[in-house]
Amino acid sequence: MGERIKDCRSKIGMTQQELADAVGISRNSLSRIETSAVPNMTVYTAMRIAHALGITMDFLVYGNC
Numbered sequence: 001m002g003e004r005i006k007d008c009r010s011k012i013g014m015t016q017q018e019l020a021d022a023v024g025i026s027r028n029s030l031s032r033i034e035t036s037a038v039p040n041m042t043v044y045t046a047m048r049i050a051h052a053l054g055i056t057m058d059f060l061v062y063g064n065c
Helices: 002-011 015-025 027-034 043-053 055-062
Strands: none
Touching: 002 027, 002 043, 002 055, 015 027, 015 043, 027 055, 043 055
């Protein structure tokens, strides 16, 4: 999931800091999510990330639409 977040973020030209600010987490926390150093994140955080990236939760979690 972390790699999908990073790929989607990069494709829309958003920095880690911009996404972290939109989600309400620290850039360090987002970095750890993207590198899968955080094995689980809250559903609330995942929903906010998906919303900020303009993707569905299905795509975020499963990689398909």
